[in-house]
Amino acid sequence: MTWSDFGHFSDDGREFIITRHDTPRPWHNYLVNDEYVANCTQAGTAHVFWQPRGEGLRANMLEDKDGSGGPRFVYIKDRDSSLHWTVTGAPDFPQMDAWRCRVGLGYQVNESSYQGIDSSWRVFVPQNNDPVELWTITVRNASDRPRQLSVLPYTEMHLTGGSTLMDFIAVVGGHYDPASQAVFGINTCVKFPPRFNAFLASDRAPERVTVSRDEFLGHYRGYDRPRALESDVDNRQAGTEWVGASLAHDITLQPGETFTLHCALGMVENVEEGRALIARYLQGDGVEQAFAQLQETTTAACDRLQVRTNDPQFDRWANVWLKHQLAFVARWGRVIGRGFRDILQDTFGHRLTDPAKSRACILEVFSKQFASGRCIRAWRLPNAQLDLQDYADSPSWMIMALAFYLKETGDFPLLDEQVSFLNSDDPYAPAQESASVWEHVVLAQRYLLADRGRHGLVRIRYGDWCDTMNGVGKGGEGESVMLSQQVAWGCQLLAELAQRLGHDAIAREMEQGREDLAQAINEQAWDGRWFVRAFDDEGIAVGSDTPPPQDNGEGRIFMNAQSWAVISGVADPERCDSAIEHAIKHCDTGYGMVLNWPAFTALRPRIGQMTAMSPGFYENASVYVHGNCFWVYALAASGRGNLAWKYLKDILPDSDNKPNTDTEPFVIPNYYIGPNVERRKQRNLFLSGWRTGSAAWFYMTVIEQIMGAEADYDGLRIVPRLPDGWTDVSITRPFRGDTYEIHYSGSGQVQSITLDGKPLDGNVVPVVGDGGTHHVEVQLA
Structure with missing residues (x-):
């Protein structure tokens, strides 16, 4: 059924x-x-519960x-x-x-x-x-x-x-x-x-x-x-x-x-x-x-940003249910607590639906950083404790959230706002130091660049985005390829912002950091057909086509390292093509991509807890929807519109490619069980509906990468990656106080753009700034 x-x-x-x-x-x-x-x-x-302002x-x-x-x-x-x-x-x-x-x-x-x-x-x-x-x-x-x-x-x-x-x-x-x-x-x-x-x-x-x-x-x-x-x-x-x-x-x-x-x-x-x-x-x-x-x-939330295509399923998710789920996670995070990376990634989506909420979340999260640059994992748990485990990826999301927000709003005064640091002697004690938002984000990026291991890659510490890859860096020397790719992209985003602000020295510093990481990733992490996922404390690769004997041939390829190679731009086109091709070959299930292949069947201490999970569950070869959203974003951002739409539909809960599913059809779930689980033949079980970072990535990808109305510092960059057959498509896009009615005619690449009847040079629609509604015609061919 x-x-x-x-x-x-x-x-x-x-x-x-x-x-x-x-x-x-x-x-x-x-x-x-x-x-x-x-x-x-x-x-x-x-x-039913009451938790005033989420505290205590x-x-x-x-x-x-x-x-x-x-x-x-x-x-x-x-x-x-x-x-x-x-x-x-x-x-x-x-x-x-x-x-x-x-x-x-x-x-x-x-x-x-x-x-x-x-x-x-x-x-x-x-x-x-x-x-x-x-x-x-x-x-x-x-x-x-x-x-x-x-x-x-x-x-x-x-x-x-x-x-x-x-x-x-x-x-x-x-x-x-x-x-x-x-x-x-x-x-x-x-x-x-x-x-x-x-x-x-x-x-x-x-x-x-x-x-x-x-x-x-x-x-x-x-x-x-x-x-x-x-x-x-x-x-x-x-x-x-x-x-x-x-x-x-x-x-x-x-x-x-x-x-x-x-x-x-x-x-x-x-x-x-x-x-x-x-x-x-x-x-x-x-x-x-x-x-x-x-x-x-x-009703106001649904009407704020509207898309109109020839696919009712796509329109329903973009116009209604993704927004509703984003509003929930903006308020309650993952319910059990507010995660540093979680809340920042949620802002990727609700900067488009509720910029003021996004701003407030950025300030809240930045205050959970130490003056050293390190950040905590989570807070606001029911007992009000801080999760101080050293997940190395937390600082990497700061520049992404800030850059996306600034491109959307132009709210540069935010950069000067003072935000406190956690007290380094006692994080529960009153703060003793503070810095501007700009200083916080520069500090975060420098902290990450300074913490690199023997391969020139960023150390993973207790874990990265994958919480349960907590054995890789147990001894302090393991490195994360995925995190290094994220930091490389962060360097690019920070360099771009620094140049705009006139901080030329910081821009050069970040450009050099990105170049160094890109070189290390390509020299050390390329496995011949795809990128490895990490290196353990002994320098042995995780996610290699030739795993060590103790891995029993399992975990040979990890999807995230391929997605982020594309998103970060560190891989050349030939390697992007190869990484995508082999990820599809090994990870595609027909209802989404598994995080890793083959699934682990026993604990591998050098990798961590994920390997001890049942095959197909959580981070061990499940169709983890958050990771699939990275994948769809990478495909769309690299111009692969048809593939992006195929995999986006695959993971929607109201697609008919998941027989015997038990997920709610109206919310994006956390994951679907991987195909190698016998129980999936009876029930395509999923867990943690509603409470996932997938919704924000999903929504950002839909609006900016597929529909192509991407916020940039100088205006809306028009780069649609529409699937074949979408020839009469429009989007009503609020942007910095104006409303832009964007209509696409034809298919293919952008040939011409007019704004209120006047032709534009290039593909950036400038900010008009009069608070009115403006008409953008985009001819594709």
Whole structure:
């Protein structure tokens, strides 16, 4: 079965409509603002937490142990027959007359028809950063007789997030608050900050309430037949027991009549804050106003930059879903923390959709550098710790993010802003030194150039982009070819910027650094048909066609070293052709490129943890989508438009080349399992949807390398690499306050460009700067 057996995109492409509840695994939809996250499944279950500004202990409203979501449901009971069910059908999923789940941009709507009752449950998180989600439940009598019903929204409140050093249940309880028509769950542990409190409220007074999970469910029962649905339990206090909050509303509906209930679910520091939030949203039309604001925000994001081609799949991803995923990662990174390289690469994409967010992220990340030039791996983990492991690639992404941002915005005053360094004596202590953004990025590049090994290549230390290649440099002498290629490109970008700023000495320094690295890469890392990936502490190559005996013929070629040879420009055309040809020969699966071939089948200590992973998983010969985005960028940037489009389509989750896939069709995943895994024949399993750096590279490649509207310091450089058959293509491109309507006619190379009817010399559209809309006609032949 393929993804289309379980649903389809709406006509406007802005919803994915799941039409079967039994997706291959739970499909997730992140509903977020900057502080609150509700990660919902199509069954309505969820992982919910509050983490103010991403810092400190994370307060879990509802835990998710296995990806199935924590328990929360909207129950409906026919009081005449005593039959009951839920809006989503979960957990037992009876055969319903109609069922669907509409996955929207920041919201989710479950709809069903059963026993002559139509019902829906809309969930969203308001965008003003209140730690709350809003539910709208509608119940319609579609039968021809009056119906006596009960409607019960239910959620558990786990209130976890740290160690209590005691039985957790000893500090958890709750009560019903008549003043706000809400159940409050309370965690009294003195080791926790006060925000470990939650509420569930409705906009009408309930007839019955439960606060205790055990009172709601009863013993020896599941969520399919809770005691409260059979015997009208009314329990308004809970102490030292798990909180299970429900609000029972008894209603009578005539034929065709509809009942609507608004609910608020959130986390607060105290009851008074909860009452204020409840009043804000549940009095008047607060819920609908918040939903209108959400829709206004997402519509503006979708409309900001639009492409129009003859391929609906391409347009849908470029105009809707990549932007939505980028907005999520801009806010929450990888959820478990904010990675140095991760956040900088995310700016590659959202500089195009939200330049102000990109600017803020650059300043945030640059502050995680030491005055020596070294940078940390990650921060903002749930326990607020810094990840100080010496991943050598972190500084290399700084110039890329900065150059891309400056080319997009022309915001050169950013270079003079002062940014602190981490305290070298104690990184948790207040900063004692600072420097300008410009000084930070020069320092980073010099640090990398100074840390080279016996082959003249940059040392890998604990690892590079591949986190699990952590054995190569364990002794301090291993070198990374991929990182050296990245640093070479960084030198080129920094030299270009330095020349523009009049820093001629730095420009010459970087040009020399690039030349030295390019020479070392070509002399030391060329294996005859492709580039090796690294050299270990003993100077033995990783990713060679002639691996040492202990590697058992495995890991002979690594895709990333070929991609970055092209991106960085260190390889001549003949070597680029050869590297690409052999990467395709050995790594192409038909649904993307594996990171390395053949897969490792046993631990190779000289390489690291990746070799101990199951073949086809994570960095060990999986179709790792982030690495595939490097590959597609390299193909497009080198003028191979047809190949770029082929491999871009291969890795899209809604392409039909992945039978038995279990990934959500509306988000770019982290990876697909490699083809040598027997289990893939049953399920093309993937992991970590949403939380990936792939989206930014994907989007940047689509807009700048395939559509060819590439930001440069002097304007938009027009270099399309359109696949064959795309002969009438356009893009609406915001750029430095103006909007450029770019239309391509014909196919092939750029022959002529006009701006507002006037011919241009060359292929750079200058910045008009009047805030208006301007028309660019590009003739290809």
